[in-house]
Amino acid sequence: xxxxxxxxxxxxxxxxxxxxxxxxxxxxxxxxxxxxxxxxxxxxxxxxxxxxxxxxxxxxxxxxxxxxxxxxxxxxxxxxxxxxxxxxxxxxxxxxxxxxxxxxxxxxxxxxxxxxxxxxxxxxxxxxxxxxxxxxxxxxxxxxxxxxxxxxxxxxxxxxxxxxxxxxxxxxxxxxxxxxxxxxxxxxxxxxxxxxxxxxxxxxxxxxxxxxxxxxxxxxxxxxxxxxxxxxxxxxxxxxxxxxxxxxxxxxxxxxxxxxxxxxxxxxxxxxxxxxxxxxxxxxxxxxxxxxxxxxxxxxxxxxxxxxxxxxxxxxxxxxxxxxxxxxxxxxxxxxxxxxxxxxxxxxxxxxxxxxxxxxxxxxxxxxxxxxxxxxxxxxxxxxxxxxxxxxxxxxxxxxxxxxxxxxxxxxxxxxxxxxxxxxxxxxxxxxxxxxxxxxxxxxxxxxxxxxxxxxxxxxxxxxxxxxxxxxxxxxxxxxxxxxxxxxxxxxxxxxxxxxxxxxxxxxxxxxxxxxxxxxxxxxxxxxxxxxxxxxxxxxxxxxxxxxxxxxxxxxxxxxxxxxxxxxxxxxxxxxxxxxxxxxxxxxxxxxxxxxxxxxxxxxxxxxxxxxxxxxxxxxxxxxxxxxxxxxxxxxxxxxxxxxxxxxxxxxxxxxxxxxxxxxxxxxxxxxxxxxxxxxxxxxxxxxxxxxxxxxxxxxxxxxxxxxxxxxxxxxxxxxxxxxxxxxxxxxxxxxxxxxxxxxxxxxxx
Amino acid sequence: xxxxxxxxxxxxxxxxxxxxxxxxxxxxxxxxxxxxxxxxxxxxxxxxxxxxxxxxxxxxxxxxxxxxxxxxxxxxxxxxxxxxxxxxxxxxxxxxxxxxxxxxxxxxxxxxxxxxxxxxxxxxxxxxxxxxxxxxxxxxxxxxxxxxxxxxxxx
Ligand code: FES
Ligand code: FES
Numbered sequence: 001x002x003x004x005x006x007x008x009x010x011x012x013x014x015x016x017x018x019x020x021x022x023x024x025x026x027x028x029x030x031x032x033x034x035x036x037x038x039x040x041x042x043x044x045x046x047x048x049x050x051x052x053x054x055x056x057x058x059x060x061x062x063x064x065x066x067x068x069x070x071x072x073x074x075x076x077x078x079x080x081x082x083x084x085x086x087x088x089x090x091x092x093x094x095x096x097x098x099x100x101x102x103x104x105x106x107x108x109x110x111x112x113x114x115x116x117x118x119x120x121x122x123x124x125x126x127x128x129x130x131x132x133x134x135x136x137x138x139x140x141x142x143x144x145x146x147x148x149x150x151x152x153x154x155x156x157x158x159x160x161x162x163x164x165x166x167x168x169x170x171x172x173x174x175x176x177x178x179x180x181x182x183x184x185x186x187x188x189x190x191x192x193x194x195x196x197x198x199x200x201x202x203x204x205x206x207x208x209x210x211x212x213x214x215x216x217x218x219x220x221x222x223x224x225x226x227x228x229x230x231x232x233x234x235x236x237x238x239x240x241x242x243x244x245x246x247x248x249x250x251x252x253x254x255x256x257x258x259x260x261x262x263x264x265x266x267x268x269x270x271x272x273x274x275x276x277x278x279x280x281x282x283x284x285x286x287x288x289x290x291x292x293x294x295x296x297x298x299x300x301x302x303x304x305x306x307x308x309x310x311x312x313x314x315x316x317x318x319x320x321x322x323x324x325x326x327x328x329x330x331x332x333x334x335x336x337x338x339x340x341x342x343x344x345x346x347x348x349x350x351x352x353x354x355x356x357x358x359x360x361x362x363x364x365x366x367x368x369x370x371x372x373x374x375x376x377x378x379x380x381x382x383x384x385x386x387x388x389x390x391x392x393x394x395x396x397x398x399x400x401x402x403x404x405x406x407x408x409x410x411x412x413x414x415x416x417x418x419x420x421x422x423x424x425x426x427x428x429x430x431x432x433x434x435x436x437x438x439x440x441x442x443x444x445x446x447x448x449x450x451x452x453x454x455x456x457x458x459x460x461x462x463x464x465x466x467x468x469x470x471x472x473x474x475x476x477x478x479x480x481x482x483x484x485x486x487x488x489x490x491x492x493x494x495x496x497x498x499x500x501x502x503x504x505x506x507x508x509x510x511x512x513x514x515x516x517x518x519x520x521x522x523x524x525x526x527x528x529x530x531x532x533x534x535x536x537x538x539x540x541x542x543x544x545x546x547x548x549x550x551x552x553x554x555x556x557x558x559x560x561x562x563x564x565x566x567x568x569x570x571x572x573x574x575x576x577x578x579x580x581x582x583x584x585x586x587x588x589x590x591x592x593x594x595x596x597x598x599x600x601x602x603x604x605x606x607x608x609x610x611x612x613x614x615x616x617x618x619x620x621x622x623x624x625x626x627x628x629x630x631x632x633x634x635x636x637x638x639x640x641x642x643x644x645x646x647x648x649x650x651x652x653x654x655x656x657x658x659x660x661x662x663x664x665x666x667x668x669x670x671x672x673x674x675x676x677x678x679x680x681x682x683x684x685x686x687x688x689x690x691x692x693x694x695x696x697x698x699x700x701x702x703x704x705x706x707x708x709x710x711x712x713x714x715x716x717x718x719x720x721x722x723x724x725x726x727x728x729x730x731x732x733x734x735x736x737x738x739x740x741x742x743x744x745x746x747x748x749x750x
Numbered sequence: 751x752x753x754x755x756x757x758x759x760x761x762x763x764x765x766x767x768x769x770x771x772x773x774x775x776x777x778x779x780x781x782x783x784x785x786x787x788x789x790x791x792x793x794x795x796x797x798x799x800x801x802x803x804x805x806x807x808x809x810x811x812x813x814x815x816x817x818x819x820x821x822x823x824x825x826x827x828x829x830x831x832x833x834x835x836x837x838x839x840x841x842x843x844x845x846x847x848x849x850x851x852x853x854x855x856x857x858x859x860x861x862x863x864x865x866x867x868x869x870x871x872x873x874x875x876x877x878x879x880x881x882x883x884x885x886x887x888x889x890x891x892x893x894x895x896x897x898x899x900x901x902x903x904x905x
Contacts, residue, residue, distance in 0.1 A: 074849065074885050206840075210825075210837040211837065212825030212853045216787075287775065289770075379787070379789050379848065380789075380848070381788070428851075429850060460789065460790045654890065657890065658885045661888055661889065684792070685792060691888075692881065693875035695889060696889060698889065
């Protein structure tokens with residue numbers, strides 16, 4: 001056991017004895033997520049709940065409600081975060097009900113889904129919440145039984161005093177415990193004593209998902225609610241000029257047509273606000289289909305927009321992004337990147353002297369890689385419910401950044417933070433798209449204008465052509481080997497539109513004597529945003545393909561080649577600030593080597609390997625391709641992952657498998673291209689996402705077992721698989737793949 | 751506007767809507783049967799899959815006027831207690847991530863097993879390729895379909 005100081009503010013402990021509302025649960029029952037109870041298993045609701053702290057309340061019958069503070073986007077935090085609380089509370093998981101917490105900045109910190117950080121950053125606080133409540137329950141029992149607290153033990157929601165033979169379930173002590181002072185220090189369990197963490201628990205929303213219960217923002221329905229849609233400019237570099245609203249106002253069910261500004265001048269914006277298409281048209285009507293018809297019929301005139309800029313407050317630092325005028329095309333994007341990428345960039349890191357080393361090198365390899373813009377394409381399109389009155393805004397829907405959006409929407413509506421309530425629904429995917437809550441603001445502004453509750457719904461086309469894309473990137477690697485095939489020089493020059501994907505301090509920085517990292521950027525008016533594993537989602541695949549080709553040039557096995565470099569980084573690291581732990585990096589490579597049976601050749605199986613570190617976790621993958629009638633098919637992907645302690649192993653494996661499929665799909669098939677500023681892909685007929693038959697037939701996931709506090713998993717499995725895929729395809733087809741998507745029209749995987 | 755009597759999940763529902771309204775929006779907006787999802791509106795993603803007389807159908811493509819007396823089953827009506835073998839297999843494999851596409855996946859899988867109780871990998875891939883999952887749960891979906899097929903309780 002470890003003693004830790006509790007750091008809760010008093011506010012986190014609003015004590016309640018006998019809620020005025022009797023046995024009612026707090027919150028919205030349709031948002032509440034009773035745990036996956038099979039029909040036979042009727043959950044007995046207690047008569048009374050006692051709130052121990054902002055994270056949990058205990059019922060008089062021993063049931064426990066645990067609030068899941070963070071937004072759920074499919075990363076399964078709604079199950080895994082409560083598991084952590086339940087572990088330290090030492091209760092029986094079968095007696096736990098999970099509820100999605102609303103946005104409450106006084107009770108919770110960092111209610112955000114992004115950067116694979118929910119578990120990592122929530123870890124301490126969640127454990128403390130459980131441990132504190134357990135301590136208070138023990139204290140209440142000690143008081144009643146007149147015995148020392150230290151002699152009381154807990155297990156599965158039962159308090160026991162061995163010597164006196166007293167026992168009680170948590171519910172019996174909850175009322176007294178809730179009255180106690182919060183302890184200054186509490187004990188937390190040793191990881192070897194964990195009985196919930198590290199065991200696989202089913203998704204608490206599983207049953208609701210498979211039976212089609214309303215869970216998602218788009219499922220929100222309220223009496224009297226209208227449906228709203230937006231019309232935004234068809235191309236980047238264009239803006240609203242005029243429209244003939246009267247032509248559609250009389251269509252069936254249509255209530256109003258008007259323009260809205262997402263932001264007005266002078267509003268402070270955070271990173272969760274984006275610049276795209278500030279003025280847009282709003283159409284409001286009775287039903288979705290009616291509004292869709294009006295949207296098709298509405299004639300809007302657009303005009304070219306002038307040079308523009310957008311300022312955001314990036315955690316105290318004001319950042320200004322410029323959006324030049326003009327209508328861009330993918331062809332000119334590609335030419336620009338290749339041209340600028342061929343010149344020396346801005347040097348970000350320099351160890352030794354690469355130029356001298358290249359002159360000495362016996363062999364030099366130089367290769368360029370690129371990738372297109374990508375849309376997020378969450379399966380649930382953007383949407384939000386808003387009911388804004390003169391002194392209150394009720395907002396319900398899917399957003400990854402409720403805390404930031406509360407501030408910007410309050411400012412935009414002219415309300416105080418207290419007047420704004422944001423409720424989080426389960427999200428039909430996030431991948432970074434819902435970090436940018438403009439749709440929440442749009443819904444609020446439309447509701448405020450209409451003085452009515454509305455649900456804003458984006459069509460797939462609205463969603464896909466709205467921007468906020470994964471940037472388009474370009475990188476050139478150059479490496480030099482000496483006569484003993486030792487890597488003596490490594491240069492990376494990375495850039496993109498509008499940002500560079502460079503991580504100057506990541507591997508192989510630290511493992512090469514002469515190393516140089518350069519970057520460049522190209523301005524654009526196509527808006528971009530974080531997309532699952534930002535920057536890593538390209539640079540990992542490029543780097544890992546390059547290392548594969550380099551290993552081949554060095555006549556070494558690709559895993560051995562990397563391990564030699566890690567060995568150098570462990571024994572004699574070059575430079576400072578190397579952003580990885582070489583042992584753990586090498587650890588996942590060794591694990592994947594063992595588990596995949598690397599080195600054993602099988603007739604007709606073509607293997608590629610890759611490893612990458614991002615978002616605090618390490619992942620290595622071996623991808624196997626077999627050819628069927630000449631067409632490559634991914635037979636198996638074996639992943640080895642080091643993300644510290646794994647809270648919910650089966651769900652974690654699911655997350656890895658998903659990242660693998662997602663990474664393969666986007667490297668292989670997906671892109672957004674532009675012509676005259678206009679996105680050429682508007683829906684899934686022209687935007688290719690990976691489909692069932694193209695996914696790996698099998699997957700294996702192995703976790704490194706250690707005691708390190710957990711790190712993220714939503715993003716890290718995706719980046720390296722792009723490299724493993726390229727390397728396996730090379731083995732299968734005898735051809736290297738440098739430019740994503742590897743296959744844009746012809747089917748390559750069958 | 752016109753009135754239609756729809757046979758959905760064993761009940762008859764009367765709706766007064768424009769004849770061109772797709773069944774998807776009748777279900778979602780008029781009957782609050784929101785388990786059937788909107789993903790693309792152009793028959794490309796499968797999120798809106800329902801059964802019409804037992805066959806998997808994209809409800810975003812079926813105008814209400816064309817349905818007549820045909821029996822519709824939605825995810826809400828696939829089983830009484832959420833215990834259809836496909837639903838059970840989905841829970842056993844803990845398939846969903848975000849979950850948004852899963853109603854459509856389940857409806858397609860249930861119709862597949864109905865007509866082909868022992869599908870091969872190729873059969874599964876061919877039939878399921880119309881259902882997109884951005885979260886990438888395909889590997890588990892395949893395993894769950896095989897489990898459901900094995901369970902033998904498919905009628
Ligand atoms: S919504 Fe019908 S297939 Fe996508
Ligand atoms: S589970 Fe998220 S789209 Fe399939």
